[in-house]
Amino acid sequence: MNKIVSVFVALIFVALCFKSADAQQSEDLGTLSLEQCITIAQDRSPVANAARYALIASKWQYRSFRADLLPSLSLSGDAPNYNKNIFSNILDNGQVTFSSRTQSEASASVSISQSILPTGGTLSLSSGLTRLGVFRGENTYLWQSTPLVVGLRQPIFQFNNLKWRNRLEPLQYEIAQKEFVEDMEGIALTVTQNFFNAYLAKINLQNAEFNVARNDSIYNISQGRYNLGNIAENDLLQSELALRNAEAELTRARIEYERSLNDFKILLGYPTDVQLELNPPDDLPEVQVNIEKAKQLAIENNSEALNYRLNEIQADQNLALAKSEGGFNADLIANYGLNQTSEEFADLYQNPENRQFITLGFDIPLFNWGKQQAQVNAARNQQREVANSIQFQRRQFDQRVQYIVSQFLQLRDQALLAAQSDTIAQRRYDVAQNRYLIGRIDITNLFIAQNEKDSARQGYIRALRDYWTGWYELRQLTLYNFLEDRPITYDL
Template sequence: MNRYLTTFFVYLTLSLSFFLGDLNAQQSSEEDLGSLTLEQCITIAQDQSAVANAARYALISSKWQYRSYRADLLPSLSLSGDAPNYNKSIFSNVLDNGQITFSSRTQSEASASLSINQNILPTGGNLSLSTGITRLGIFSNENTYLWQSTPMVVGISQPLFQFNNLKWRSRMEPLQYEIAQKEYVEEMEDIAMTVTQRFFDVYLAKINLENAEFNVARNDSIYQISQGRYNVGSIAENDLLQSELALRNAESSLTSAKIEYERVLNEFKILLGYPTDVELDLEPPQELPEIDVDIVKARQLALENNSEALNYRLSEIQADRNLAQAKSEASLGLTLNANYGLNQTSKDFSDLYRDPENRQFVTLGFEVPIFNWGKQRAQINAARNQQQQVANSIDFQRRQFIQQIDYTVSQFLQLRGQVLLAAQADTIAQRRYQVAQNRYLIGKIDITNLYIAQDEKDSARQAYIRELRTFWTGWFELRGLTLYNFEDDEPIAYDYE
């Protein structure tokens, strides 16, 4: 019996081991992202990173704010009223002979009204259409109910010679929403540029690690060769010590390179929205796109699309608005209120809408500033000078912005050539090191020249990667300034919902 139990537990243990092994293999495959290109990394960051999500929420918020403004231009329907209330009180009453008596009163009142309101954009007024009903209940020895109805009331409220806030909003709100849309695209391009910078930081750290591993292996071989040559007296002790020192320095550099690679790789994973325990490798771009950018076109696109240029226009409108408001508040202000409608009262609800009577009123309110110690004049002068200050500041900023565009385009047009030159230098340096190594092995050059060639090999590879980083960073900087894809000759757009 014990033998059967033992066999059973052995099979159970093996089955669990295989099951857990398959599960761990499946989890490992799920955590392995494989080799990602620059374009794939950018897409991942734009889809799931915290920065991209925050930008989407900001744009959605601006979208709803714009919809709120659009709703202010459309008719609104509202229902208002008072629920049945109850009031029991004692009030004083003066009789004909002058005697004052006190009486008790108990009553209830309820009302409801339905109204449609429409803002008038050109004038800043408001047009309304309403209907309502009221019931008054008086409770005494015999309860009495009175009804009042307003079947229809048409009203208008129109400010005259006053500041039209709705009209200025009609100029600002669409522009603010357009700015929010442009800022979202710019944020996506900023993410692309940041990912590009970090991508090549990781790639450079990987190359440094590979160089460090290669240098340790090569320097160890050179040290072994130097020991043999020293033993037979073909080199001096100084050369032996130099090769040993180079080996120790290479081992130290390898340790530092490993730490640096792990650091920048984990930071890159976090930027993409992944935990640091996932497996990830990078595949550098194989080809450089040949892109011809016209400076005049880039300048025009930036002034039309970039949110900074649109903010210049918004600032000018806001300054004009503040001046118009200051002038309006310092002048005569009138408000015209007019209503026309029908109303009726009855003790019987069935008679409430029979032969209604006219109801109309017109009021004209006014406010005239007479003397306030020059406050209005001071506000007008302050707004006018602020308008001039904004205009001059925007003119200077616009010139700087155009200069930045011109410089960015001019620099980008040179970057591809710089990358090609760096690639040639890298190829030459790699070949020179191979030649120097072979010449050292046959004793044609000393160890100092070999280490110089090794340092130049590493520096050339690092310089090539930095030029690649500069090229792709400049490409996304140009895209972010103009919001235009010059490679595909089309505007840049991103979905956010």
């Protein structure tokens, strides 16, 4: 029995070990490249999901507008509409009597309507049926039918809202599509910045750990030399101070690395307890970008440039609305169809009679103390304001595109120079360290070489960060991949 219990406990222990190993494995992301981090953030980060939902909402809004341009079918009616009441009745001799009435009325109609885009009117076809029941003594039922009615409602000299929506809605949907791609590229830009911030913090931590180890060795060597009388006490104190400063810097570097790495994990959509290592890109692709082509692509693709056009159309719309409200406007309503009444349903559609209806309603403002003219003048000047503001903003936009492209074309050379400086500074430190060990240079020159080594390494990482952030900033601005020579697209 004890053996069975022991075996059972051992099996449970093994299962728990496997489960623990699986959990540990699920919390280890391994070593990720910059491109992998960008893909993860674009797939699962809350910012990316919010951008997708925004585009989906714009997509359905645009579909709603497109549905307004198509025929619509509707069914309406009343049933049973029962009514029992007492009403007054004046006889021919002037006497007033009261009578009771009990009746019901049920009706149903089906109609098809179609908006007329160029004129803003509405064309409709309808068919209806009504049954009236009178309950007094012997119940009586009357039927009325309208087999077909053709109707037209046409505003005259009025603001055509549908026509303006037809100009605005497709452009707004296009802007939403561009903004989605920009948001995805914005995520890539943000990930790139935070990726190199975390990696730079890691490099600073490695430098701090290296400096503590080397400065500890230098301090021990300095103690031996001081005991032998080969160096002054000032040099010994300087080496000890450098060691203490390195230890303090190591503490700060650890805190900063943990903070920046945790921020980066959250950006990717992971909890902070996952294991993650970063592997920066080694190659720097040489990308040829034509400034004029970049300007044209930015004008065609960037949502900011499309918003300029949207603002112009909206200003024109406001002016057209102000003008239409200030002048003559009318509504033409016309109906033509067939109708018939009968006590028998079988005879309801026999020999229907014509039914015509036409009305023209109009509204002419005669005097309103100049209010309407003031509204038109306000809208006209707002239109001019928008035109001038957009002209200035477009010039600024062109200048920004030119600056970003010109700056990016120099970033690769700067990164290559920073890599050379990093290599030279590392070699110089190695030489200075060897010369210090044989007593050819003093400790001050060694620490200078050490600081220059750390600065050169940091400068190289910053140059890499500037290059890749410049690359994704250029992509976000133009929505174009110049490396692959194709537009940038994303699927929902």
